[in-house]
Amino acid sequence: EVQLLESGGGLVQPGGSLRLSCAASGFTFSSSSMTWVRQAPGKGLEWISEIVDSGATYYADSVKGRFTISRDNSKNTLYLQMDSLRAEDTAVYYCIKGGWGDYWGQGTLVTVSS
């Protein structure tokens, strides 16, 4: 059974940093693309980043230069390093297996506020 467990969310001040983690199990993590999608309160879904099996990375313009996606295949873990956080980054962040949303984690809430 595929399981994705996000952690690392919380309250952070504007300009601060946070690192999200996603522990994966139930599939061959190293062979899978992995994606982060977020949803601001009361808003729609926003694709923000993907890392493919080769390690190539892709970002939405809204986070490019501030967020870094990475993976540790030895730990079956996906990461999202978020720097220079802004109020508009407040959202639930979902970890997703694959590039087109077949399995989703439960999400972790990030709140950027002073």
Next chain:
Amino acid sequence: DIQMTQSPSAMSASVGDRVTITCRASQGISNYLAWFQQKPGKVPKRLIYASSSLESGVPSRFSGSGSGTEFTLTISSLQPEDFATYYCLQHNSYPRTFGQGTKVQIK
């Protein structure tokens, strides 16, 4: 970047109604489109992939069609558990993009 324009943004329908939601891509995306359903407070669930392939376990009243720039999600006979928000996602090119969502409410 490819823009996905979803319509309508909201609609009211009755149980038993046929419902159609449309996503238009700003450029051709072949059949690289998925549809998701999200209920309040819940994680989105994929219904359709590759434009028209039904996810395992999803009721057959859901169907998807389209290729290129125009896509539709159809619910043939709306059921009480189908009241939710629906999103399309293009995965033809980066950055991937979602439609803005369609909220299906009870009439």
